Amino acid sequence: MSNFGEEVPAAKKTASAPALAAIGQVVEIAGSGSQIRLDAAALSSLQSHSDPSVAMSGQVGSQVKMVVDGNWLIANVRTMRAGDAGEVIAHVDFLGEGTRDTSGTLSQFRRGVTRYPIPSSEVLPVTTDDLRAIFAASDEPHIEIGTVYPTDDIRGALYVDPMLSKHFAVLGSTGTGKSTSVALILHRISQLSPEGHIVMIDPHGEYSAAFKGCGELFNVDNLQLPYWLMNFEEHCEVLLTTHGAERQRDADILAKCLLAARTKGKDLSTLGKVTVDSPIPYLLTDLNGIIVNEMGKLDRAGDTLPFQRLKTKLDELRADPRYTFMFSGMLVSDSMGSFLAKLFRLPSHGKPISIVDVSGVPSEVTSVVVSVLARMVFDYAIWSRTEAQRPLLLVCEEAHRYVPKNETGEGQSVRRILERIAKEGRKYGVSLGLITQRPSDLAEGVLSQCGTIVSMRLNNDRDQACVRAAMPEGARGFLDAIPALRNRECIVCGEGVAIPIRVRFDDLEPEKRPASSDPSFARLWRETGDEEGIIQRTIKRWRGHGR
Structure with missing residues (x-):
């Protein structure tokens, strides 16, 4: 067994950089999670390393690697505690393995583990080049959403087919940049598939501003949803x-x-x-x-x-x-074909997304309107099975409103149809995207039907526990970082990524952002003027709208 700090043999050195010393050894192997013993002095010496990935290695949420049968086995550090004599005991979750060539370089990374290390195997830090190989996007259709932490240039990719075919959820407390991040994901999907078919339910009227250039916008003024x-x-x-x-x-x-x-x-x-x-x-x-x-x-x-x-x-x-908008005498003609064509973007004419702003819908019927729209998506998919397939993506913002834990009370029709889409949608080419700030208020089982989870910061313990239960085991080390995430940072795990990743979202152009930014009280409370005009115009709109 090598001593901590001893250099790796020459066969393991890469041509481009000096070989890194071992920082620990495997102590215990137990399926997906195992224990390693790290040398605190070795970890301390890495912190000033010029490679940010090496400098992070061994810390909670970072990755380490070990050699097994000529392959590199990559593990994620979940927890750490002090051991004896300057040692640190860490729990790790194995993520996957990659080929190790003669120079020691990692390539062809794949999820899952075929062979485990034996106790006393050396543990080494992971380099940025290793991470580049691990996160390198394959040729499958994918979208890039940001940079992988802690690097500055490795791109975080979401694979569109696995993400959409098994549904996805975007979670995050208010003020974490959730709306902007959702807009970014949908913009990137729209750019990849300009002939796509996306319907978004927008309860606050935030997203119309973000998609006015590449989407069809509906609200109570032009929705014309036939009551029949x-x-x-x-x-x-x-x-x-x-x-x-x-x-x-x-x-x-x-x-x-x-x-x-x-x-x-x-x-x-x-x-x-x-x-x-x-x-x-x-x-x-x-x-x-x-x-x-x-x-x-x-x-x-x-x-x-x-x-x-x-x-x-x-x-x-x-x-x-x-x-x-729903019970007008003008809605009697058989407009079902034109309504579905407009709503589902068939054809899309380069505008693949419909934003349905339900903020102006009377609150008593909002859940029914959402139910009708969601059911139209699902029923169309069922009855068009013998036709050329046109898969549909239904994105539901504030999902906890429509699929609540409570099984009694108003709005059960929308709950039932969204639960059915979550369970059966993939068979018929219907994908569901759920966005919520309160995952703990979602109906049991709906979140677990989402194959890909994008979690931003969650401040509530119940919400964190709910996400922990829905995420796969290998992501647990990342989960502990959820309360510590910065705004516009997220943990992504599940079908849409090769392995769980922590990503900082790209900045979105101002014209593509939703109208959801928080007001600056300090700045706006310094402004004055035209108060009487503001009040009169506001009252006119208020009275004219009829809500």
Whole structure:
């Protein structure tokens, strides 16, 4: 066994740099995680090394390497504690292995381990050249999102096919640069695939500013979402106001009347099997008339109450200007084809992303609107299976709103469809991107369906524990760094990367950034002037908007 600090034999030296001395040895091997013993003096001497990767080697979150059967085995340092006589005991997770040529250079890195080292094997620092070989992007389609920590020039790459085919999640507390980072990822995907098909649900109206040049922007003024696209469950969420047994009775009446409205005046022989869920246009006046007609058939006045409730709610929706984008009389024609073509970018004409700003949608129906949009994505994918495939990516910002842990209460239709996409979407070519600042509030299992996790700083212990449970074992050393990440830094692990990496995101051009920057109180509170005009214009918009 070599002593710490002893030089590696000449066969291991690279031609370009002097060989590095061993900094420790393997103590215990246990599957994915093992223990190594490091020499504290050797680690200390490395800290002034000109290579930043060597200077970091042996620290928590850094990598070390060891020789096994002519290959370099790369491990990530998870935890460290003081041992005896100036030694440091570290837990490591094995990440993968690469070929070691005659000069000692690492190449052809691959994830996974075929052979483990034996106790007393030497542990060596990892160089920037090693990291370059480890993180070198293959020929698979990929996007570069930033630089790998602690280097200045090694690019962090996300592989698009594995990332999208198995869903992804972007997590991070408020103020960590999450929105800008999401915009960066979507911009890079759009540049790689200008004929792509991406739908983004934007609850705060942040992303329209970022994609006005390369996306189609929708809001309550131009969305024109036909009410008849809603399925029966979504109709119930909008039209029913009761609970318990009364709600069930109201739902039975609505089902009967809705089916009659969908089939009224239609040639059923051309439509096939029609159900209350079929997206067949119908007139609100027809539904209203059928409700009134059914109510007229009843003998006792008491029986008319459920019909009265439905009719009153329907009249409210038709009269309320806030609902014009969905319950306008202009939405009766069969516009389903043109609506799907615009929303899904078919064809995309070089604008592959649709930003659907739901910030202007009345809060009572926001979850139903998101449910309809998400279900359109999934149902289109199912019913177009026999056609040329056009995979779709659905990105959902503030995902904890729509897929909450709580299984009761309002908005269950959107929860069910997003859970179904998470479980089954990949079979049909539907990818789901979840963005949230509260992963602990997400429904159980949804995060674990995401094959790639991009985690920015999370300040809450529950959120950190939730991410830890969803990430693979080999990323644990990186996870401990999550509370210490700077703004616009992230840990990426899972299918979209070769091995877990810590990345600093690239800066995004100002015109491509979302409108989500925090105001500077100190600067803005020094400005003054035109307060009366600001108030008058604000009140006019406020009143005119109808929210």
